[in-house]
Amino acid sequence: MQQSVETRPVPVHLWIVGTLALLWNGFGCYDYLMTRMRDADYIKSMMPEVDPTTVFAWTDSFPMWASAGWGLGVWMGLIGAVLMLMRTRWAIPAFALSLLGAVVGLGYQMANPMPGITGFMATGVPIIIIVIALGQFLYARAQGASGALR
Numbered sequence: 001m002q003q004s005v006e007t008r009p010v011p012v013h014l015w016i017v018g019t020l021a022l023l024w025n026g027f028g029c030y031d032y033l034m035t036r037m038r039d040a041d042y043i044k045s046m047m048p049e050v051d052p053t054t055v056f057a058w059t060d061s062f063p064m065w066a067s068a069g070w071g072l073g074v075w076m077g078l079i080g081a082v083l084m085l086m087r088t089r090w091a092i093p094a095f096a097l098s099l100l101g102a103v104v105g106l107g108y109q110m111a112n113p114m115p116g117i118t119g120f121m122a123t124g125v126p127i128i129i130i131v132i133a134l135g136q137f138l139y140a141r142a143q144g145a146s147g148a149l150r
Helices: 012-036 040-046 052-060 064-085 091-111 120-146
Strands: none
Touching (some): 012 052, 012 120, 064 091, 064 120, 091 120
């Protein structure tokens, strides 16, 4: 006896959003690694007006919970993107943890900005990152409800 398996076509937007999420979160992980590995050339290329030692002293001053939030945000975002492309519902909690990490880590960074960084770079960029993390979570949740994620 042959069983039929119902297969639903995967919406094209899932592949587009998943690929963009993979690239976005992949860059976040790269930034995290380069900063944690104290790559001065990378810091100079991203913020030529800031001395890399200032960046390293600032990130070294983070309390443990803020550092953990930053790491959770970037790595769970990358994992969530991979899981979404694999079409598994586990992408939803991964993006939820990424959002939590972004709020914790970037919330601390907005409350304690790096010396010499003000305005849009100090508050606008972190808010954009949090909004994107929220969007990824809401999108994954909607795709889970629609049946696109198993």
